[in-house]
Amino acid sequence: MESLGENGRIQVSQATADLLDFAGKGHWVTPRDHPVQVKGKGLIQTFWVEPKAAANCHYRHPKRDSNGNSASSSTTIEMPLSRTTNITSTNVKSDRRIDWNTDVFARIIRQIIARRNKSCSSHNSLLLEKDSQRHCRESLLFSEKETVLDEVKDIIDFRGYQKLYQRAHEDPDSIVVDVVVLQQLRALVTNIKESYHDNPFHNFEHACHVVMSTIKLFSHCSPSSSLSEDVDQTHGIFRDPLTQFACVFAALIHDVDHPGVPNARLLEEKAEIAVKYKGKSIAEQNSVDVAWAMFMDEKFIELRKTLCSDGSELKRLRQLVVNSVIATDIMDADLKEWRNARWVRAFQERTKNKNENIQDITNRKATIVIEHIIQASDVAHTMQHWHIYRKWNERLFMEMYDAYRQGRSDKDPFETWYNGELGFFDFYIIPLAKKLKECCVFGNEYLEYAQKNREEWEARGNEIMSELSEKVRRGRRTIKSW
Secondary structure: OHHHOOOOOEEEOHHHHHHHHHOOOHHHEEEOOOOEEEOOOEEEOOEEEOHHHHHHOEEEEEEEOOOOOEEEEEEEEEOOHHHHHHHHOHHHHHHHHHHHHHHHHHHHHHHHHHHHHHHOHHHHHHHHOOOOHHHHHHHHHHOOOOOOHHHOOOOOOOOOOHHHHHOOOOOHHHOOOOHHHHHHHHHHHHHHHHOOOOOOOOOHHHHHHHHHHHHHHHHOOOOOOOHHHHHHHHOOHHHOHHHHHHHHHHHHHOOOOOOOOOHHHHHHOOOHHHHHOOOOOHHHHHHHHHHHHHHOOHHHHHHHHHHOOOHHHHHHHHHHHHHHHHOOOOOOHHHHHHHHHHHHHHHHOOOOOOOOOHHHHHHHHHHHHHHHHHHHHHOHHHHOOHHHHHHHHHHHHHHHHHHHHOOOOOOOHHHHHHHHHHHHHHHHHHHHHHHHHHOOOOOOHHHHHHHHHHHHHHHHHHHHHHHHHHHHHOOOOOOOOO
16 A cells, blocks of 8 residues: 555555544545555555644545445535534434444345355345245244244354355445435444443444444455465355354344343343343344344345345345354353354364364364354453553443442442453453464454553553542543543
């Protein structure tokens, strides 16, 4: 990108421009007048980042057509200083997050359509002409199991789908998604947002942060120029856009309807959902059921038809979502023991089981990597910059403190938080970051940040807790931007 830039100017990709827009800095971004030719990528739209534009009270943003695609020109809207505070209002922030997530999903949908058009166009065209209600009836396929947890699989079968990776496909940027599909997509994201409670931590903003972190992990595994090398490196999962959609969708819904207290407390209180899910992965199973019921609503039929050409793809989408969301339950001892055994079998055992073929071995690795993507994304604040860690750490503390004050927790978090964070780093975060590296898909960045944040917390944690105690004493509930 540097060789294609200009002196004194910052050039970024579409993905970075979207992240800036999500962070409320869309007025910094201006699209280049013409696409640029990038080696290995072809013609792509890039953007200039101009932070000083904000000082001139101009709101600059990429123009988008009805499909959410970036245009090649920019629009400048004069905004008086007195109105700039409206940009940060709750409603505007919420709408911006909804729009950003909609754009993320729309880009993946274009990839799905592009892959399908070249890979099996004749097969899918026949399927898509069938009665649209078929996709509503597909929901019956998932009533065979008593609970969501019963659906979790050791290995998700990618057989048949990985063969599509090697086939040519259309340029996703050339795909025009039907406006009805985009409208249904935005409505679904809006419904998901409205299903989150106003918890300090487990809220829609956290879900968006997990989505952003999931996308970042995917970007670390962008396909290389060598197809065979890439499939071997990532176990095939990053060339399947439906898998990407499932992972991002799981990230968005993983805490839907979260009650703001841990599963253990729900079990103690004998909550209705605790009984329903037999005391296992309570919040996680509930999130899947609530979100999937929304997704399967008849009003989203065109969206489902676009995503999944038949029942087998819909089943695979659900299986990926189920495994991913249940993976965020890191406190269940049985699940932890099972996952550790799977990891050893997939990545550490030297001898191969004679009863397993190479496809099963690859599928197991792919399944585990997918689960680790959302596990890492769910706690990504611990493996990112210090100020991000502090922000979300404080929010989680306040959620636990609220539960304590409401009589829904027996422990005052002020008494346990400092040492608890050290233990969390030592026994979960750092081992997880090491696995990201050991699975040969991700680099060393997450481990380095985790270790640095752990060191910083050990040195400054007690001081930070004293500051937090003073803030609580004064009744300050606003999370400070560190």
